Amino acid sequence: MMSTTSQTNVNQSLLEEQDQIPTQMGFIPFPPNQTFPSLGCHQSLKPIGAVVPSPSSETASSAANFAETLLSTSIQRPREDLTSCFGGGGGGQLLSLNRSRVNSWAWEEVTDCLMGKKIGGDDNHHLGVSSMKMKKMKARRKVREPRFCFKTMSDVDVLDDGYKWRKYGQKVVKNTQHPRSYYRCTQDNCRVKKRVERLAEDPRMVITTYEGRHAHSPSNELEDSESPFELSNFLW
DNA sequence: CGCATTTGACCAGCGC
């Protein structure tokens, strides 16, 4: 457990660190005193902000809507507040507006997601082994899912979010001392992935990035009395 | 023995 004072300090330091978020996504700080029950967080886990694909000015309001959808399941936050986080309120410079070519796909698809479109159709299942492998190799670069990530103050790397994950890779990325871990949802028809890494500047901070939508409910029936319903809402 | 994790290799995308 950490005090409110130290949590505030963390939030302040985060505002300085936002430009160093690896994916250069937008950052939405959570209210210091709020917990994030829909993530199934333990008390030791302190989500302090969410990161979404960096919005351009014309899509800032959509980003706010997106974030609102994600966050409204567990915390109450005025819409105007969110909008200001994305620069829509003027002076709310709480995120990096760099929209690199690398993550532009993510931003566009998040927008598609907001519009209710289905993305990432998965019909390439019946292929010969070698060609399938090649298809996979190519597809894995082209087919991208909407992403959402957040920072968490935690001793443990992997959040207990109610879903079962299988680790499929680990990589030391440039300019970081801590390896990035890659996880995939263990459900057969679920293609959701997540990446977990620690901030180089502050190893106490864990950045978890979710990619894709869950096509099922959380695997473990949460004894958590909070609200499994909210959980499924949040993690798609 | 079955499942999860580790880890080296491979590939595609990107910048120069």
Added chain:
DNA sequence: GCGCTGGTCAAATGCG
């Protein structure tokens, strides 16, 4: 065109 980097695969290994 080449080298670097991130993301993924899959065989090897570990663990219950």
